[in-house]
Amino acid sequence: DVKVTQSSRYLVKRTGEKVFLECVQDMDHENMFWYRQDPGLGLRLIYFSYDVKMKEKGDIPEGYSVSREKKERFSLILESASTNQTSMYLCASSLPPRAEKLTDTQYFGPGTRLTVL
Amino acid sequence: GNSVTQMEGPVTLSEEAFLTINCTYTATGYPSLFWYVQYPGEGLQLLLKATKADDKGSNKGFEATYRKETTSFHLEKGSVQVSDSAVYFCALNLDWGTSYGKLTFGQGTILTVHP
Numbered sequence: 001d002v003k004v005t006q007s008s009r010y011l012v013k014r015t016g017e018k019v020f021l022e023c024v025q026d027m028d029h030e031n032m033f034w035y036r037q038d039p040g041l042g043l044r045l046i047y048f049s050y051d052v053k054m055k056e057k058g059d060i061p062e063g064y065s066v067s068r069e070k071k072e073r074f075s076l077i078l079e080s081a082s083t084n085q086t087s088m089y090l091c092a093s094s095l096p097p098r099a100e101k102l103t104d105t106q107y108f109g110p111g112t113r114l115t116v117l
Numbered sequence: 118g119n120s121v122t123q124m125e126g127p128v129t130l131s132e133e134a135f136l137t138i139n140c141t142y143t144a145t146g147y148p149s150l151f152w153y154v155q156y157p158g159e160g161l162q163l164l165l166k167a168t169k170a171d172d173k174g175s176n177k178g179f180e181a182t183y184r185k186e187t188t189s190f191h192l193e194k195g196s197v198q199v200s201d202s203a204v205y206f207c208a209l210n211l212d213w214g215t216s217y218g219k220l221t222f223g224q225g226t227i228l229t230v231h232p
Contacts (some may be wrong), residue, residue, distance in 0.1 A: 022214075040224055042225050058219070107162075107163075110160045
């Protein structure tokens with residue numbers, strides 16, 4: 001079974017702090033994703049990566065950066081946390097889509113609930 | 118742009134009731150369509166999917182049919198259980214050649230099933 005783990009289930013940080021959220025997957029997936037989940041808004045893509053050291057902005061990248069130095073690990077960084085970044089953060093991984101469209105399932109971690117005070 | 122619209126919740130049902138959660142989409146090209154489920158305290162997991170028009174995805178008693186003519190992918194279950202209480206997300210993935218497998222999600226529908 002695919003396993004995606006996130007470093008913390010709950011985090012409480014202060015405004016202005018630098019925050020690191022870590023995600024590790026054990027299935028050698030090329031693609032990794034960071035989403036935030038807010039009530040009534042569903043999941044919104046922050047950043048994704050399709051290979052080591054490669055990254056692309058998603059729909060809401062402002063205030064965030066990412067790092068992917070190893071294939072299995074994808075980090076989300078809040079350079080200076082703000083209260084409007086209080087949210088649930090979900091990491092996911094997948095194989096690249098193939099012609100058969102059979103391998104584009106995303107596998108999710110349990111989430112990190114971040115509170116910024 | 119691409120978007121997914123789900124029926125607003127929350128939805129509250131009694132055990133063994135029939136469930137429908139509506140999902141419609143707007144997309145250019147030919148998307149794959151998904152339903153993901155999030156049980157309390159957990160991440161999302163794939164419930165079912167369909168990759169082309171008229172395909173039916175099914176799993177754990179849930180079904181959804183990809184209707185290109187109505188751009189819909191409604192989720193149904195004939196008899197819900199308390200253990201089905203969760204948040205359900207409809208999502209689409211555009212043509213693999215251009216999107217790296219990015220998903221566009223609906224806003225989610227909370228389902229609560231009472232005994």
